[in-house]
Amino acid sequence: SEGASITEIVRQCRAAITWTYKNARDFGGDPDRIFVGGSSAGGHLTGMMVAGGWHDDFGIPEDTIKGAAPLSGLHDLEPVRLSCVNEWAKLDEDEARQNSPVHHLPDNGCPLIVTYGASETNEFKRQSALLADAWTEKGWTADLFEHPDRNHFDIVFDLGDPDSLLGKKMFAMIEGA
Template sequence: MVFLHGGYWRTLTSKEFSFVARGLVAQGATVIIPTYALCPAVTIDEIVRQHRAAVTWAYNHAADFGADPKRLVVTGHSAGAHGVAMVLATDWENDYGLPPDIIRGACAISGLFDLQPLPYTFVQPYLQLTWDQILRNSPILNLPKFAPPLLVTRGGKQTSEFLRQSDDFYAAWKSSGLPGEYWIQPECNHFDELFPLTKSDSELTNKIIQLAIG
């Protein structure tokens, strides 16, 4: 599993999210948590490119860790879930010379899928979004023609905008005929919804393992 961390594209590194590997590793998974460059030093375009490069590296080097590249799952939280959705829209064959189906399954946890409201929020001074970047990097506006199964999940105690983002994206995903599941963790907020990944027997851990198994 490749896990893409959150932080509104402007803060945090893989170190703060190492705990998400515990439950999955206990079940025999290999977990890679890449760090990526942050805004405003780079743009969201560059962050998406780095996500795609990280997934490419994981696929090409999976066997080095005793992992099966045919069971690659990409998971992300918040801004990282945005990365998951963008990765699923990648043209692996033409842009990276890889099979078109290198990702077996994906999990987007409380993601940001519609960037159009962001210029009017506190993150704009850091992100410096332009409208061409917004349109290019809003997953809800750039759904793939085909994709592996996607688990969209969110806590039930999210703010209204995070609720809308997941609700609307999953509705658009299904309307496009893409495979997926929508699952709510009713008692979780934006932060503690990741804690089940510390347990090998949690429902979230098991759902991600199932995505790999297919």
């Protein structure tokens, strides 16, 4: 909703995952095959959906999400807090840490596809590597790659193209789960 804090937006997304898990069968879905993905702010929110420490509060298993694709996301919000972006994000130190996926790794991470466009800024590249490296240090699967010929704004379109590099990786992750 307009004017909602990042903490509230994360809560809303977690509530949506919970609703999907609890109601999927009513719509012909499988609650044991939930995958998430998003780009930019959605990449950050994807990271927060696979983060640990929230599932018990929502009454769902920690392994509800079977795979995820955070695209061009920010996974440590401290640099955001210290930038001019914080004029509208209004993060304090605690909220920045609370909403940084790299500080809330789960007990058992699902497979990730972490990517960014080749023409993106170094910070988006660094933040993507930060999450992928934290994930793989725990022994979990994280496919980190720079997507050629893509930028921050058009990379998301490849999610809708099963013949694109990203589309092929997504289908392989889903089929392998």
